[in-house]
Amino acid sequence: MKWYTLLLLLLGFAACQPEKQGPIYQSDAFALYPDKVVQGDNQAVALSPTHLTSNYKSPxxxxxxxxxxxxxxxxxxxxxxxxxxxxxxxxxxxxxxxxxxxxxxxxxxxxxxxxxxxxxxxxxxxxxxxxxxxxxxxxxxx
Structure with a gap:
């Protein structure tokens, strides 16, 4: 019985793990994720509510x-x-x-x-x- 309870707990914890987050919105132009925006090779990432980074180089x-x-x-x-x-x-x-x-x-x-x-x-x-x-x-x- 103990092993059955342990197995149920492990399965429950595994089910609670966050899965890889996909895009909230996606189009041919860009994809919007909870913490970033991706457009082609460019992306802007929110590291915190006050700190953003981007690899975009404006021509x-x-x-x-x-x-x-x-x-x-x-x-x-x-x-x-x-x-x-x-x-x-x-x-x-x-x-x-x-x-x-x-x-x-x-x-x-x-x-x-x-x-x-x-x-x-x-x-x-x-x-x-x-x-x-x-x-x-x-x-x-x-």
Whole structure:
């Protein structure tokens, strides 16, 4: 009788083991699993609720012009320059911009140089916020 009970317990434990998880959704384009998305050779995996990894390499990252146009912002507002006016830099081999004064009107944007940045090029934009700090001193806000 003991061996029969033991056999039933073992069978019960074996039945409770999770089987290999298949896709939740699958199409010709991609497959969705509980912890990952697979599209061809590419996959994104959720290692935790706050940590994702992916082996995807975007071909777009090879086509960023060396001409960068941008605008600085405070509190996610378009409050530095008038609409349609942006700062610009033609990024060469340096990895740091000259100091750009917040709110200073830029010169006209030049033509794009026709060359592209290397993939994962690290670059630091430097900004002088003294006009903003002066406004804080004078008015208490910007």
């Amino acid at each position: 777009a990252s090879e086509n960023y012009s060396r001409l960068a146009t941008f605008k600085f912002s405070i509190n996610e507002k378009d409050n530095e320059l008038p609409p349609g006016q942006n700062h610009w830099l033609v990024i060469g081999e340096e990895h740091e911009s000259p100091v750009i004064k917040f709110g200073e009107q830029p010169e006209a944007t030049p033509e794009a140089p026709g060359t592209f940045l290397p993939v994962n090029y690290e670059y630091t934009f430097r900004v002088d916020l003294s006009p903003v700090l002066e406004q804080f001193e004078e008015k208490g806000y910007y």
